Amino acid sequence: MITRLTLVNFKAFRRLELAMGPLTLLTGLNSSGKSSVLQSLALLLQSFGRGRAASPEEGLMLNGELVELGTARDLLHDDFGPADDLLVTDAPLVGVVVEAGGTGRFIARYDLDEPDEDAMEAYDFPGGWSLLDVPFQYLHADRITPAVTYPRTRQIALGPGFLGVRGEHTVNYLRHHAEHEVPDGPLRHSAATSPQLLDQTVAWMQELCPGVNLNASAVEGTDFVRLSYGFGGTAGINATRRRRPTNVGFGLTYALPIVVACLTATPESLILLENPEAHLHPKGQSRMAALIAAAAATGAQLIVETHSDHVLNGVRIAVKQEALRPEDAVIHFFRGNGSGAEVITPRVDKDGMLAQWPEGFFDEWENSLDQLLD
Template structure:
């Protein structure tokens, strides 16, 4: 389980050491740095996923786009470096990035400091050395020798980030393949495909409704009915096209309708439910504004849903800017 995230000279933070719990709720004033914490994790995930041998931190990619070095390095410090660290029960890893120009779109990783149980002695890797290679952001020699390093690399690959900018109702939704995309996507754009492709996956027990088949699609539908009484959905592939459709109804007696013709909140909640129900043991899920487009009762129900995720099963980061009722 992750226990801490550390930031150094990253965006609004000169220094931050934030303890983490099985469910971590970030709340506060606008521009206080809540999204920054989530973005730090997402940068690591994006870099590990889009280039397995990357030695530069990708500021711009399919998950997140933060601009140039000048946009992410703490302006007040005037420095040319920043650091991101994650700690778990059995390991600690800190990446230090250095730039020669603040116009760079990807920042070279200069140094990695690795510690693990039982000795917790630091192993410092100079990534700029021609002899050093990284695999999924972990020094290759450490990755080969350490089970904890392998778990970290796997965690970064499996991390799910759902932004506040979710796509909402669409006529059709895009598809992909499991080896390219194993989650609902940063905007929820792959949610319908995810539900269709992993329909028979069995969610972790702590989130399952009793008397409902223990499959991803049926459990997601049961939770949608919990949030929106009477709600059912239908996912169908479009013939001879790399697309799927999502149809919804809010009463068992009604026909299915296009998402545009039902409540806007339904398509904003479905990615969150799908991501959590599709999580595996040890997965990390980052969610911005899970309460978005929900009425007060729905906001409270979202808190109940997220709290039900078994602590050893998935890690939930919750950015929340509204009142919980």
């Protein structure tokens, strides 16, 4: 499990050191560097992770399956400085240091003669490879939207189990692994009809939309699968009629990859999530936080970018209810300071309260209320 992440000359950061826990929330203003933290790990996984490049000679691959960061010019911090603690050289360097029991240092050299290349010469120090040899999921904020069909890729579904950065392989994965059992523990929903993955997925989706159920099936003779929803007679909808996602709305389909990613997490898993609250109502956002906390409690590591106070409060409630230890919830608040990004880390107490509440940290409700009452 990653305990600390250090970025050097990486995008918005001249130098950034972040403590990490089983559940790390990245919050704060837009364009303050939160996504860069997720992208740095995705970049390493894309370049050197399981089943990817065999050696540092392959280079740091800036554009690929997980992230598209542009060119070396886009990656190097504008006000870059020396990084002699990583590698003594006159050339500008970009560094990502991952601490997880051991220390993995991944260093890329910026070639002044080739600033527009989408690969950078890379160096690594012993210990780095094992830190990246983990099962992982990375789900972008731009996830799958309601559609009539989704890809049917057997290799993806039966191989590494990667759902795709947009969750595009979720429906096919769920179809293949519907009978896989969710282990007994925090993730297993007590209201589900069985411990099988499909029934557990339905139970957690019902936390977001009461009465919903789903079905994943192949479209015969094609390379596609179909997702359909039923609603158990709720909200005046006929219980016997299946609904295609395009007639249901964004929220359920947007949330489905996150639910499946969490339910299939193992104690070795690394899950990177962008905006899990997107298109969900406030209660659904809180329940999504409960699911994320449950995945962390099983031993998986989740790093989550969020703009939702409901997600934040859902994590705090999980701590208060002892579903998650206080030290296992790490919260970082990013804000601009005029010359870069400043990061503040409020501590979560065992009662779910925060040791400090920085200005600008989820305080818009109070600010709006003050204006209404003025």
